Amino acid sequence: MSHSCLPTRLPCGSRVLDLSRPHVMGILNVTPDSFSDGGSYTQRDKALRHAAAMVEAGATLIDVGGESTRPGARSVSPNEELERVAPVVAAIARELDVVISIDTSTPAVIRECGRLGAGLINDVRALRRDGALDAAADSAMAVCLMHMLGEPGNMQDNPSYGNVTAEVEQFLCERMEACRLAGISAERIVLDPGFGFAKNLDHNLVLFKHMDELHRLGRPLLVGVSRKTMIGQVLGRDVSQRLYGSLALAALAVAKGARIIRVHDVAETVDVVRMIAAVETAD
Secondary structure: OHHHHOOOOEEEOEEEEEOOOOEEEEEEEEEOOOOOOOOOOOOOOHHHHHHHHHOOOOOOEEEOOOOOOOOOOOOOOHHHHHHHHHHHHHHHHHHHOOOEEEEEEHHHHHHHHHHHHHOOOEEOOOOOOOOOHHHHHHOOOEEEEEEEEEEEEEEOOOOOOOOOHHHHHHHHHHHHHHHHHOOOOOOHHEEEEOOOOOOOOOHHHHHHHHHHHHHHOOEEEEEEEOOHHHHOOOOOOOOHHHHHHHHHHHHHHOOOOOOEEEOOOOHHHHHHHHHHHHHHHOO
């Protein structure tokens, strides 16, 4: 399937995202232990200011997360997660003109954040937690299904694939079918290959190279590789020195047809996306 055959409209609650062009999703972790910016935005007003700055820089989605999914991260209770994210989601919905994505696998968080104005469920577990499919189906939110094996605490223990791209495609196809059976229409679905989740460096590189094969599933792709370990492994850079590697992968993802790029460094990535768009739309 060519990029031009992919859908150009994504209903996100009360909003519709125009996917005829790629979008930048800004990361807003309201956690104390995320791998790159843990602890930076745990206060509501500080989180809101950062969200506003990302929107000003060109982000059209803000991804709010209250449970770290870095390798080895500890789990949090639904109440603790909700206490972290609900005030931030409510404040963004009230103050900013942006699609709010909620980075969660927790049914109670899905339901409450949908009520507060979130438009997209970004679930690293692809709605596999008990009750998550029903919570998503009862909402009007879009759903991002991500590939991951195991849990964040053990996903990197010894990941193994025969053909990583084919196995990711099969997993995502199965989760799309589970959504269909639960009453979630395909038009609401976005797919994430899950770079860095249950994958070693070789898996990540091969999957990225062949990412456009996932277009066969007929749904837009979301790619999140900002500051990730795969960049550090290739370039020998620590997490604070991975901007250029992140921008290179963002550009390559857009070239391969990704429609949403999830990043920490919004302004720089927006420049990349806009420059590519200027070339691609030239007469």
